[in-house]
Amino acid sequence: MKEFLISQSAEQLTQWCENEGFPKFRARQLLQWIREKLLIEPEKMLNLPETLRQKVKEHFFAPSMSVAEVASSADGVSKLLLELHDGEHIEMAIIPAGDGRVTFCLSTQVGCPVGCRFCASGKNGLKRNLLTGEILEEFLLGCQYLGKRCDNIVFMGIGEGLLNCNELFPALEMLTAPEGFALAPRRITVSTSGYVPGMLKFAGLQKEYNLAVSLHAPDEETRSKIIPDTLRFPIQEILSAVDNYREKAGRMVTLEYTLLAGINDSDAQAEALGRLAYAHHAKVNLIPYNSTGTTFRRPSRERIESFERAARATGAVVTRRIERGSGKNAACGQLRIKAEEKLS
Numbered sequence: 001m002k003e004f005l006i007s008q009s010a011e012q013l014t015q016w017c018e019n020e021g022f023p024k025f026r027a028r029q030l031l032q033w034i035r036e037k038l039l040i041e042p043e044k045m046l047n048l049p050e051t052l053r054q055k056v057k058e059h060f061f062a063p064s065m066s067v068a069e070v071a072s073s074a075d076g077v078s079k080l081l082l083e084l085h086d087g088e089h090i091e092m093a094i095i096p097a098g099d100g101r102v103t104f105c106l107s108t109q110v111g112c113p114v115g116c117r118f119c120a121s122g123k124n125g126l127k128r129n130l131l132t133g134e135i136l137e138e139f140l141l142g143c144q145y146l147g148k149r150c151d152n153i154v155f156m157g158i159g160e161g162l163l164n165c166n167e168l169f170p171a172l173e174m175l176t177a178p179e180g181f182a183l184a185p186r187r188i189t190v191s192t193s194g195y196v197p198g199m200l201k202f203a204g205l206q207k208e209y210n211l212a213v214s215l216h217a218p219d220e221e222t223r224s225k226i227i228p229d230t231l232r233f234p235i236q237e238i239l240s241a242v243d244n245y246r247e248k249a250g251r252m253v254t255l256e257y258t259l260l261a262g263i264n265d266s267d268a269q270a271e272a273l274g275r276l277a278y279a280h281h282a283k284v285n286l287i288p289y290n291s292t293g294t295t296f297r298r299p300s301r302e303r304i305e306s307f308e309r310a311a312r313a314t315g316a317v318v319t320r321r322i323e324r325g326s327g328k329n330a331a332c333g334q335l336r337i338k339a340e341e342k343l344s
Ligand code: SAH
Pocket: 118, 119, 120, 155, 156, 157, 158, 159, 160, 161, 191, 192, 193, 212, 213, 214, 256, 257, 258, 287, 288, 289, 290, 291, 292, 331, 332
């Protein structure tokens, strides 16, 4: 398979240029196009000789994917459905905040093996991992669509990123390297369903990336109704890994909690959640369920508010995900499932 132009290091590109008979400074020019001008299509790199542009196109994916569909909602969120080189699809979302900052929500896998029962991404299992170059191209296509770099990145799209550390971690490195895309690690959040081995590896990086853990329940019994057994870790092990992350990375962890009516939305569960969060110095982020055509329901506004109050009364820091992209297909993974259904 071809290599990805976007994931080449300066050394690799210099070596490649030399091997192909081009002077070293051409590698520097290529890198400028990619990392400063956010372009990877060789045909747009006008200060390069035609022969080099041709060679780049033959040798590398530049890019490997294309935008198959754009879905925009009234609140300003745009979702890009991306078609990969092998015909698979993923999604990325561009989420503007009121203050002019923009957050990208990126995918890490095609599908997801965890299979949380409310989530569209895990509906048909895992197709394959995304490669480092593909994760970086998602970011780049988002920047091209937006016309500038984003301010924050959350890995909360399709997939369980910490089951794909080998490809995700080099992408994080390239996104944050000063000679790469130069984003501050504090502006990047990786969300996990609580895959403990991956959480420990992530802590081992000892970088100030943010970690979000999708807890969804304060007790094992409730959690087992939401997340299937295969890749579900015990809550106690997850919370130890949360402590470990805070100590190693020096960042407060966020506990995500998707609110499902009648399943995990009682005041007693809110208090139990608040106590856990407080004890482990973690923040709570409440996410009201976006319907994905499952039997789950979003709790009423009153119930959500009551839950929030009860959790907060424990002293824990509680926020609620701003409801954005809550129109049709708002939940991540839905555009992709629709595209798959259309194809089959
Ligand atoms: N696999 C990782 C990251 C992707 S999911 C994880 O599970 O954390 C990112 C977040 O979106 C998770 O907290 C997940 O619970 C939430 N989510 C997924 N589908 C949702 C839906 N339909 N409604 C509300 N939240 C959803």
